[in-house]
Amino acid sequence: DIQMTQSPSFLSASVGDRVTINCKASQNINKYLDWYQQKLGEAPKLLIYNTNSLHTGIPSRFSGSGSGTDFTLTISSLQPEDVATYFCLQHNSGWTFGGGTKLELK
Amino acid sequence: QVQLQQSGAELVKPGSSVKISCKASGYTFTSYDMHWIKQQPGNGLEWIGWIYPGNGNTKYNQKFNGKATLTADKSSSTAYMQLSSLTSEDSAVYFCARSIRFDYWGQGVMVTVSS
Secondary structure, three states: OOOEEEEEEEEOOOOOOOEEEEEEEOOOOOOOOOEEEEEEOOOEEEEEOOOOEEOOOOOEEEEEEEEOOEEEEOOOOOOHHEEEEEEEEEEOOOEEOOOOEEEEEO | OOOOEEEOOOOEOOOEEEEOOOOOOOOOOOOOOEEEEEEEEEOOEEEEEEEEEOOOEEEEEEHHHOEEEEEEEEOEEEEEEOOOOOOOOHOOOOOOHHEOOOEOOOOEEEEEOOO
């Protein structure tokens, strides 16, 4: 089974900051890595699919990069509404989530 | 617009079963996989399995073989998940989500297993 290691687990940043969240796969997952945002009490929402494709309606300050085993979600300029927990998901072989990154405002 | 409307919260006894639903609208139900995901506080998210409503094909995470059974009713565009032999470890929020990349999610169903 593919394991996904997400870092950091917790992140505190200020409005306007550039924020990066990382996911590392235990083996090559090609481009099949998605990113989700989950606000408290809500269902996760797809942000980025297949490493770097922006889902419909998602602001352009969100972007994804990476390949193989190492992937990154970047928020170019943090907004107050971005406070949430972020998860990565690999679907190259089955489906495995990362452990999540809780993002708070400093 | 695509919507997945799940059934309400459940309080069930240990050893019993529960069946939760996910009603789809805004797209062709039979053309997309429906996936189910478990979320426990502090334990993150786990993929349970998927069903393709077009032909009823299913695939399960080995961990949930024998625990979860996925079905779909094309006439009502509704997917179902039955969980059996419930224990406290099954207390969680369960989501349905559309397609291989989980592009749309239901609101989640909280299942509490307690005597």
